[in-house]
Amino acid sequence: MDTESVLFKALIFLAAAVVGVPVAKRLGLGSVLGYLIAGVLIGPFALGWVGKDVGDIMHFAEFGVVMMLFLVGLELEPKKLWRMRMPILGLGGLQVLFTGLIISSVAYLCGVHWQGALTIGMVLALSSTAIVLQTLTEKGLMRTDAGKSSFAVLLFQDIAVIPMLALMPLLAVAPIIDIADEHSTNQLQGWQQTLAVIGSIGAIIVAGRFLIQPVFNLIARTGLREIFIATSLLLVIGITLGMQWVGLSPALGAFMAGVVLADSEYRHELEVGLDPFKSLLLGLFFITVGASINLDILIEDTQTILWLVLALILVKVVVLFALAKFFKMPLIENLIFTFALAQGGEFAFVLFSFASQNGVLADEMIATLTVVVALTMALTPLLMIFSEKVLQPLFDKQELEKDFDEIDDGETPVIVAGYGRFGQIVSRLLRSQGFQTTLLEYDAVQIDLVRKFGTKAFYGDVTNIDLLKAAGAKTAKILVLSVDNTDKAILVTELCRKHFPELKIYARAKGRREAYEIKKAGAHFVMRETLGSALLLGREALVDLGFRKFQAQRAAQTFLHYDSKHMDELTDLWGDEKQYILAATEKAELLEAVLKSDIQDRAEMQDHAWDSDLRKESQNTNHEH
Amino acid sequence: MANRILINFAHPRFESSVANQVMVSAIKDLEGITFNDLYEEYPDYLIDVKKEQELLLSHDIIVFQHPLYWYSAPSLLKEWQDLVLEAGFAYGDKGYLLENKYWLNAVTVGGTYESYSEQGYNQFPLEVSMKPFEQTATFCGMKYLKPFAVYDVFRISKEKMIDAAESYRKHIIGLQNHLDLVTGSYT
Ligand SMILES: Cc1cc2nc3c(=O)[nH]c(=O)nc-3n(C[C@H](O)[C@H](O)[C@H](O)COP(=O)(O)O)c2cc1C
Numbered sequence: 001m002d003t004e005s006v007l008f009k010a011l012i013f014l015a016a017a018v019v020g021v022p023v024a025k026r027l028g029l030g031s032v033l034g035y036l037i038a039g040v041l042i043g044p045f046a047l048g049w050v051g052k053d054v055g056d057i058m059h060f061a062e063f064g065v066v067m068m069l070f071l072v073g074l075e076l077e078p079k080k081l082w083r084m085r086m087p088i089l090g091l092g093g094l095q096v097l098f099t100g101l102i103i104s105s106v107a108y109l110c111g112v113h114w115q116g117a118l119t120i121g122m123v124l125a126l127s128s129t130a131i132v133l134q135t136l137t138e139k140g141l142m143r144t145d146a147g148k149s150s151f152a153v154l155l156f157q158d159i160a161v162i163p164m165l166a167l168m169p170l171l172a173v174a175p176i177i178d179i180a181d182e183h184s185t186n187q188l189q190g191w192q193q194t195l196a197v198i199g200s201i202g203a204i205i206v207a208g209r210f211l212i213q214p215v216f217n218l219i220a221r222t223g224l225r226e227i228f229i230a231t232s233l234l235l236v237i238g239i240t241l242g243m244q245w246v247g248l249s250p251a252l253g254a255f256m257a258g259v260v261l262a263d264s265e266y267r268h269e270l271e272v273g274l275d276p277f278k279s280l281l282l283g284l285f286f287i288t289v290g291a292s293i294n295l296d297i298l299i300e301d302t303q304t305i306l307w308l309v310l311a312l313i314l315v316k317v318v319v320l321f322a323l324a325k326f327f328k329m330p331l332i333e334n335l336i337f338t339f340a341l342a343q344g345g346e347f348a349f350v351l352f353s354f355a356s357q358n359g360v361l362a363d364e365m366i367a368t369l370t371v372v373v374a375l376t377m378a379l380t381p382l383l384m385i386f387s388e389k390v391l392q393p394l395f396d397k398q399e400l401e402k403d404f405d406e407i408d409d410g411e412t413p414v415i416v417a418g419y420g421r422f423g424q425i426v427s428r429l430l431r432s433q434g435f436q437t438t439l440l441e442y443d444a445v446q447i448d449l450v451r452k453f454g455t456k457a458f459y460g461d462v463t464n465i466d467l468l469k470a471a472g473a474k475t476a477k478i479l480v481l482s483v484d485n486t487d488k489a490i491l492v493t494e495l496c497r498k499h500f501p502e503l504k505i506y507a508r509a510k511g512r513r514e515a516y517e518i519k520k521a522g523a524h525f526v527m528r529e530t531l532g533s534a535l536l537l538g539r540e541a542l543v544d545l546g547f548r549k550f551q552a553q554r555a556a557q558t559f560l561h562y563d564s565k566h567m568d569e570l571t572d573l574w575g576d577e578k579q580y581i582l583a584a585t586e587k588a589e590l591l592e593a594v595l596k597s598d599i600q601d602r603a604e605m606q607d608h609a610w611d612s613d614l615r616k617e618s619q620n621t622n623h624e625h
Numbered sequence: 626m627a628n629r630i631l632i633n634f635a636h637p638r639f640e641s642s643v644a645n646q647v648m649v650s651a652i653k654d655l656e657g658i659t660f661n662d663l664y665e666e667y668p669d670y671l672i673d674v675k676k677e678q679e680l681l682l683s684h685d686i687i688v689f690q691h692p693l694y695w696y697s698a699p700s701l702l703k704e705w706q707d708l709v710l711e712a713g714f715a716y717g718d719k720g721y722l723l724e725n726k727y728w729l730n731a732v733t734v735g736g737t738y739e740s741y742s743e744q745g746y747n748q749f750p751l752e753v754s755m756k757p758f759e760q761t762a763t764f765c766g767m768k769y770l771k772p773f774a775v776y777d778v779f780r781i782s783k784e785k786m787i788d789a790a791e792s793y794r795k796h797i798i799g800l801q802n803h804l805d806l807v808t809g810s811y812t
Pocket of ligand 1: 642643697733736
């Protein structure tokens with residue numbers, strides 16, 4: 001078989017992904033690590049199923065990173081971006097500055113000439129946009145403080161690549177070889193560079209506003225989905241090439257184009273169309289990173305490399321942690337942020353090869369450093385798991401064991417655990433009917449907020465048994481468990497069932513799955529958080545569709561009744577997925593039938609009810625008795 | 626000055642009603658009447674007692690329009706009576722605020738006129754079957770008018786139904802202007 005054919009390569013890469021990723025996910029390692037390990041395995045230094053030319057494929061796969069930034073840009077309207085200017089410049093700028101300085105100094109002290117040391121410092125200050133964003137998204141952390149700050153730092157780094165590329169030729173020490181010369185003719189100089197940057201940014205904004213929109217209008221009208229997707233791809237590829245031509249980072253250009261199109265009506269179509277390409281290319285990219293880890297060098301020089309890996313991670317961790325602390329990020333968020341960004345980035349590969357063309361660094365050093373960067377990237381998912389599973393619980397515990405508020409509410413019949421949007425409604429209802437409630441909340445900001453409205457909630461983590469005791473769990477009748485975290489809810493339920501068997505637990509659940517789990521843990525009453533409001537909204541929609549209010553009310557109540565009943569009936573099947581889905585589908589059909597027959601029955605009843613003739617006959621027969 | 630008329634309308638399935646659809650369209654646009662659609666106002670049975678009492682106070686004649694259900698009214702109208710006609714308002718100390726106002730039931734009836742007699746299967750004339758309304762009104766010091774009834778609503782033709790609705794409309798207009806027209810049963 002022709003092992004060089006494109007299809008054969010595709011077969012290998014896809015097979016590696018299809019096997020590697022599910023296994024990694026099952027093991028709780030996340031998809032990124034799955035791709036990386038798969039890459040190492042099929043790489044030239046292990047099984048050798050892909051050749052030494054992974055570099056080319058990686059170059060191609062980097063396009064996935066460009067697409068990812070385009071998609072990220074699509075979600076960020078200019079206004080939102082402007083609001084992020086402080087973290088981008090402050091956090092991002094200082095991170096690159098300090099990390100770069102420290103690494104440069106260390107390199108210089110180790111005997112690298114100052115130009116080389118500076119280059120190494122700059123390049124290694126960058127982190128991996130691809131790995132960080134993918135991992136954070138997968139963990140659902142992008143919207144947290146840590147996620148937003150990580151994104152801000154990555155964005156600054158992407159911007160910083162531009163001056164780095166410009167600086168590199170000036171740092172050349174070895175006589176510049178031909179390739180570099182060739183490059184520098186393409187490479188614009190000084191004011192030309194500045195003009196090109198401003199010009200291309202302007203072009204993207206103008207084109208995004210006035211050109212792309214009408215083109216999409218036109219394409220959308222053809223109704224051909226694949227042409228729309230082709231246009232989307234064309235757009236991103238066009239930007240990439242254009243940016244490369246003027247010497248800007250394609251990722252940055254794509255990001256800007258995304259921002260410009262963020263309020264376009266085609267935003268969602270673009271997202272949906274490009275997402276599969278992005279995901280596949282990113283996967284490919286991760287595999288090539290794995291495959292490019294030069295195991296030969298690693299084995300030859302294991303000690304040096306491991307020390308370097310350790311040192312790089314350490315420097316990054318220290319700088320990131322200190323900066324986050326300085327910017328007053330809460331400890332847990334800080335840990336997420338710090339460990340997310342503690343690696344070298346894919347730009348290092350580009351910049352290193354550029355540095356070697358410019359003769360800034362010796363080739364052996366570049367080979368070693370490339371392995372180091374790839375290894376730190378591969379370690380990132382593991383580091384994040386370490387932080388999540390080992391460090392965070394440690395501090396979590398410490399933080400809460402140290403302090404929870406002194407609770408002086410006296411004995412109340414009800415404890416409300418979690419005084420957010422949900423707990424507030426329950427508590428206000430109960431209080432309005434004259435029942436005192438003791439309020440517990442974990443978020444200090446929320447406590448401050450409700451205090452402004454004159455309500456006193458106590459600070460503390462409800463998974464802490466001492467806090468529950470102090471809140472009067474021994475004497476209270478009911479615990480309203482309104483925390484939004486399912487794991488916590490389950491934990492608290494189990495704790496309470498064990499330590500306060502008399503206490504009744506009324507729990508909020510996200511959805512069915514969570515409701516079953518909390519119920520199974522022993523809660524007395526579980527309510528899905530969205531059920532009531534969704535039904536009320538549906539009821540109003542029915543009214544707007546022409547229903548009488550009472551009719552809509554009955555439909556919603558019937559739905560609620562049967563849905564809750566069916567859920568109870570299915571409790572035992574929960575856990576056996578096949579059986580459950582089967583039974584649940586059946587019940588859903590039943591419910592629909594019930595709702596429909598409710599309408600029909602009533603219509604028929606109307607027709608036959610009180611028909612005087614029918615009545616007369618039955619009445620007459622009755623009279624004869 | 627014309628009598629101010631409040632029509633408290635109660636039908637739990639107005640969407641599939643035949644008779645009351647016609648009846649309502651005959652009077653809804655009349656000037657000087659207030660049409661109060663109870664099932665639409667209170668689909669969850671949470672009656673706003675204050676508001677309903679104020680409505681009563683600002684009118685002279687209270688019409689209860691509804692289909693006849695079990696010789697009585699749909700349940701929301703019963704709930705309405707239980708809550709709105711409360712002590713201290715409709716009767717009792719400081720009560721009797723509705724004194725001398727008029728009470729009229731305007732009903733659609735499944736049975737025929739004949740069936741509402743000693744020989745018929747309904748055994749009693751409609752006025753007798755509906756005594757609880759009369760006594761409620763009397764108890765509160767209100768004047769009870771003979772019910773306006775459309776009988777046999779399942780069988781009468783569309784035209785007859787429209788006729789009936791038209792005389793309902795005339796009946797209401799008559800009540801607006803004077804109170805001579807107090808017998809209005811339509812067969
Ligand atoms: C629950 C129910 C109870 C009823 N009870 C009586 C009754 O006691 N006497 C009678 O003559 N008709 C009775 N009927 C017939 C209704 O009076 C008749 O359906 C209604 O007046 C038709 O009006 P509509 O077309 O506006 O719904 C009853 C109907 C229903 C649905």
